[in-house]
Amino acid sequence: MGLLKEFKEFAVKGNVIDLAVGVIIGGAFGKIVSSFVNDVVMPPIGLLVGGVDFKDLQLVLKEETVDAAGEAVAAVTLNYGMFIQNVVDFIIIAFVIFLAIKGINRMNRKKEAEAAPPPPPPGPTPTEKLLEEIRDLLKKQ
Structure with missing residues (x-):
């Protein structure tokens, strides 16, 4: 029974819930960025390089063949276009996260500067205290 209680305390802690929310939002954000890259960024780039759709770029290592039973054997391809697409996705996601973290850090620094009295x-230094005492003694005389 103690193990179940410990798990419940662990699962209800703010950090675990924050992490779960972050993963869900991150997944949705990844879809948005992928759509942005696929539908907004890559078409103009493909047009600039001669109307190429990067997803279709591939190197055929072995052509499609038909085996002895008459069934088609799929071609073996190296899909470097998909790799380029994913690299662009990653760069955009990393840049946006960098900007978000930079903004959060700037806000935190401002809060700390405002909060710190x-x-x-x-x-007074010991010398200043001594001088004050001398001054007070001279006033008394």
Whole structure:
């Protein structure tokens, strides 16, 4: 029974819930970025390089053949176009996350600067205290 209680405490902690929310939002964000890359970024780039759809770029290692039973054996291809597509996805996602973290850090620094009270003025040094005492003694005379 203790193990179940420990698991419940672990699962309900804020960090686990935050992580779950982050994973869900990250998955949705990944779909948005993939759509942005596939539908907005790559078509103009493909047009600039001669109307090429990067997803279709591939190197055929072995042509499609028909085996002895008459069934088609699929071609073996090296799909470097999909790799280029995924690299562009990654670069855009990494850049957006970089900008988001940079913005969050800037906001945190501003909050810390506002929240931190100014340091108290330094007290008098021992020499200043001695001089004050001398001054007070001279006033008394």
